[in-house]
Amino acid sequence: LRQALRYSSGILLQTQNDYASAAGSFATTPGKINKQEGKTANPDQTHMKIRGFHPESVLRDGFRRQNSTDSVNIARVEIARGPASLLYGVGNFGGVVNYLVKTPETKPAQEVTFAVGSYNFLRGTVDATGPVNASGTVAYRLTAALQDTDSYTDFNSENHFFVSPVIVWRPVKDTELLVDFEYGKQKQGGIGWQDVRAAVSGFVNDSAGYNGNFLLIPGKDVKTFRWSGPDTYRDSTATNLEIKLTQNFGENLHLLAGVNHATFNWDQLDNLAALRTVSEGSNVPAWAIAPVTYAGLNSTQSGVPVGPQPSTLSYQWEKQRQENTHDQVRVELNYDLKLFQNSSKWLRMDNSFLAGFSYTKE
Numbered sequence: 001l002r003q004a005l006r007y008s009s010g011i012l013l014q015t016q017n018d019y020a021s022a023a024g025s026f027a028t029t030p031g032k033i034n035k036q037e038g039k040t041a042n043p044d045q046t047h048m049k050i051r052g053f054h055p056e057s058v059l060r061d062g063f064r065r066q067n068s069t070d071s072v073n074i075a076r077v078e079i080a081r082g083p084a085s086l087l088y089g090v091g092n093f094g095g096v097v098n099y100l101v102k103t104p105e106t107k108p109a110q111e112v113t114f115a116v117g118s119y120n121f122l123r124g125t126v127d128a129t130g131p132v133n134a135s136g137t138v139a140y141r142l143t144a145a146l147q148d149t150d151s152y153t154d155f156n157s158e159n160h161f162f163v164s165p166v167i168v169w170r171p172v173k174d175t176e177l178l179v180d181f182e183y184g185k186q187k188q189g190g191i192g193w194q195d196v197r198a199a200v201s202g203f204v205n206d207s208a209g210y211n212g213n214f215l216l217i218p219g220k221d222v223k224t225f226r227w228s229g230p231d232t233y234r235d236s237t238a239t240n241l242e243i244k245l246t247q248n249f250g251e252n253l254h255l256l257a258g259v260n261h262a263t264f265n266w267d268q269l270d271n272l273a274a275l276r277t278v279s280e281g282s283n284v285p286a287w288a289i290a291p292v293t294y295a296g297l298n299s300t301q302s303g304v305p306v307g308p309q310p311s312t313l314s315y316q317w318e319k320q321r322q323e324n325t326h327d328q329v330r331v332e333l334n335y336d337l338k339l340f341q342n343s344s345k346w347l348r349m350d351n352s353f354l355a356g357f358s359y360t361k362e
Contacts, residue, residue, distance in 0.1 A: 001058065001068045001099060002045060004077050010095070012077070013050035015040055030097050031159040046097075051081060053094025060240065061100055061180075063260040064360060067238045069182060070162035072125045073143040075102045101180065104139035104168045105129045121149040132167075134274045141166040152223070154192030155230035174248035182240040192228025192271055197311065200296050215275065227313075228271050234267035252336045262326040272316045277309050325362070332356040 005011045040047045045068040046058045057066040078098045085096035108130035115123040125145045132138040148159040162184040169177045198215035217225060244258030275292060278284050291308035333355045340347040 050094035055092040059098035067264040072145040104141040154226040160186035180242040192232035
């Protein structure tokens with residue numbers, strides 16, 4: 001989902017420094033202050049900045065969702081920028097991302113794909129749809145994906161399985177009942193930070209580290225080298241169940257009512273690290289000490305020691321587990337009023353009156 005938004009205007013997917021965000025050991029993003037993605041590196045992979053604001057979640061078919069999905073069942077991605085997002089009950093001034101999933105069709109169709117790529121990339125997908133009964137009032141759609149890949153960075157790997165069955169029932173022309181389910185399981189390895197900041201800090205990953213530049217490692221490619229090693233990981237499981245009724249009362253009056261239940265659970269092992277100067281008489285062993293020249297983000301920065309300093313790299317390990325559940329109810333009644341349609345094009349008016357109710361429990 002994030003990759004689909006990469007070239008959209010006003011969308012920022014990597015943001016190293018975030019105003020008023022939790023820093024250091026209090027951050028929840030993997031790699032903490034040494035992670036280039038900053039606040040947008042949230043474990044659910046749906047976080048981004050829209051026009052400078054950081055929304056809490058994206059929308060899936062109008063329902064709040066705090067977990068990314070495989071692209072195999074995404075039909076379209078919409079971005080409502082600015083105050084237009086208030087219509088979705090989210091209330092973020094920057095905007096909101098709403099992605100729509102593929103729905104069943106009455107005409108039978110099947111598609112199977114297989115892809116091979118760089119960095120041991122392997123991927124297979126299935127997309128099948130068609131009627132369940134002879135009259136076509138009940139239709140299905142089944143999408144699934146299996147993926148395994150490494151990365152251009154050291155130790156980083158990812159594999160996941162995803163499946164989404166959808167059933168739609170149209171008992172009469174203007175009535176539709178949709179039941180949509182998703183299940184996904186993902187494993188990521190080598191999720192930790194690549195580079196360490198070369199600034200003196202009193203504590204491991206202290207927020208003061210924001211002021212330091214990254215340390216260059218002789219003989220290592222900064223684009224691929226990963227200081228944090230191979231042991232960090234995140235394993236996650238996600239489910240989503242949506243039941244939605246849409247009813248058209250003539251051409252102008254439309255009713256939508258739905259419930260959504262989503263879960264996102266993950267286990268994560270991460271490490272935090274910072275360079276620290278070693279004072280005389282310290283119990284740090286000699287093999288763990290090396291001369292380091294510190295640098296700030298700008299040449300006028302104060303408090304940066306001059307010349308090589310005896311330093312060591314401090315580590316802390318962090319084990320996290322989160323279990324998230326979202327329950328939502330949404331009811332909307334929309335009335336379209338068109339005026340002066342047969343008059344001059346300068347007088348034509350399209351009006352939409354919307355009344356709705358939204359309830360979310362997290």
